[in-house]
Amino acid sequence: MRPTLLAATALAALGLAAVPLMAEDHAQREDTPVAVSLAPDQLLAPYYAELRKKVVMPEAGPTPALSPATTLTRIAFGSCNHQSAPQHMWAQIAAQNPQLFLMIGDNVYGDNGWDADAGLESLRRSYALQASHPEFSGFRAKFPMMATWDDHDFGLNDAGGSFPMRRWGEELFETFWGSSDAVRSRPGVYDSTITGLEGKRVQVILLDTRFFRSDLKRMEWSRERPPLGSYLPDSDPAKTMLGSEQWAWLKAELAKPADLRILVSSVQVITDAHQFEGWTNMPAERAKLYDLLADREDSGLVILSGDRHAGGIYKAEHRGETLWELTSSSLNLAFGNDNDRSTAREPDPARTTKFFSVENYGLVDIDWKTKQLTMTLKGNDSGTLAQQAFTW
Known part of the structure; x- marks a missing residue:
């Protein structure tokens, strides 16, 4: 459903019809309409104020604080975790003994069963169900966690900044x-x-590729649908992935002293091999990101991403630097177990490995003596699917 239609549906259900307001200015006729200046998500604010008093907001439960002085040597991450699917991967990740775990998007599938209600009740129920799993709560109680979101825990498949319920989704998150x-x-x-202390400082940057993102450019309808998505690269300079405030924030973060930076994007950054969501949808924004990364305060860098229900390792060259990206997806919602078929379905010169469609999670290991970073993709039995080491 289009965001504009969603807004009209939600507002109508609440008795807040999205129509022009009546002018109060005596210089105009009393019945002269004037344009509504508030966005749909702002118009919903009074409704959410009342809803907040009535519902129980689910919580994931306590997680240990990560000491600022900790020397990080192992970080784990994952994406695409369905609240109704088996939670067996938490024990496997725990066995790797990470010092930090990153949930990088589609941490629940809250849009499954959503009926366009403004209260995002299906998302709220999804969080409550996820919190009830002892495998998850036990893991969270032991290992520090950080999180960002993707579309299915933002509120709607492929949604961005025009999603009218985004502020309530943010509050739930x-x-x-x-x-x-x-x-x-x-x-x-x-x-x-x-x-970490000077010489061993790790900066983890979690981007939000949903809240501010402009609408994507779609292919025209045809009987022959493309097998790898339906979006087109959009060169419109007004389109944005991160929004002006987040871009300014990111520039400031990259200017901070750090020895290694881990940049997390819920959607893939480097690849151009598909027409699903990704930075490939907005090439000018990706070029801006690459330039910003190149201008960062001197440090190592690795990019982590998810979303695809398959994983692999990617690289790109920019201004004399090799950019490495590890995509890990999905924790418990893989779309297949034939890695060779997935690889053949999506040929990609930027990918240095197979495209692994089995359940998986990612590891980042740091050797401070040699300044070597090793990124590893682990399968649903914790066997190594792919691995890449590089020095910075």
């Missing part, structure tokens, strides 16, 4: 994950932290 005061103080859920 921030309550569930126990977001920091910095995150709660601004629109969107982007976040950053620096851990």
Whole structure:
């Protein structure tokens, strides 16, 4: 359903018809309509104020604080975790003993069964169900966690900044994950932290590729649908992935002293091999990201992404630097177990490995003596699917 239609449906259900307001200015006739200046998500604010008093906001439960002095040597991450699917991967990840775990999007599938209600009740129920799993709560109680979102826990498949319920989705997210005061103080859920003493400082940057993102450019309808998505690259300079405030924030974060940076994007960054969601949808925005990364305060860098229900390792060259990206997806919602078929279906010169469609999670290991980073994709039995090491 289109965001404009969603807005009209939600507002009508609440008795807030999305029609022009009546002018109060005596210079105009009393019945002269004037344009509504509030966006649909702002018009819904009074409804959410009342809803907040009535519903229980699910919480993931306590997680240990990561000491700022910790020397990070192992970080795990994953994406695409369905609340109704088996939660067997948590024990396997725990066995790897990570110091930090990153949930990088589609952490629940809250849009499954959604009926366009403004309260996003299906998303709220999804969070509550996820919190009830002892495998998840036990893992979270032991290992520090950070999170960002993707479309299915933002509120709607492929949705972006025009999604009218985004602010309520944000409140559900921030309550569930126990977001920091910095995150709660601004629109969107982007976040950053620096851990470790000088010489061993790791900066983790979690981008929000949903809250501000412009609508995507779709292919025209045809009987022959493309096998790898339906979006086109959009060169419109007005389109944005991150929004001006988040871009400014990211520039400032990349100027901070750090020895290694881990940049998290819920959608893939480097690849052009498909027409699903990704930075490939907005090539000018990706070029801007690459330039910003190239201008960062001197440090190592690795990119982590999810979304695809398959995983692999990617690389790109930009201004004399090799950019590495590890995509890990899905924790428990894989779309197949034939890695060779997935690889053949999506040929990609930027991918250095097969495209692994089995359940998987990712590891980042840091050797501070040699300044070597090793990224590993682990399967649903914790066997190694792919691995790449590089020095910075």
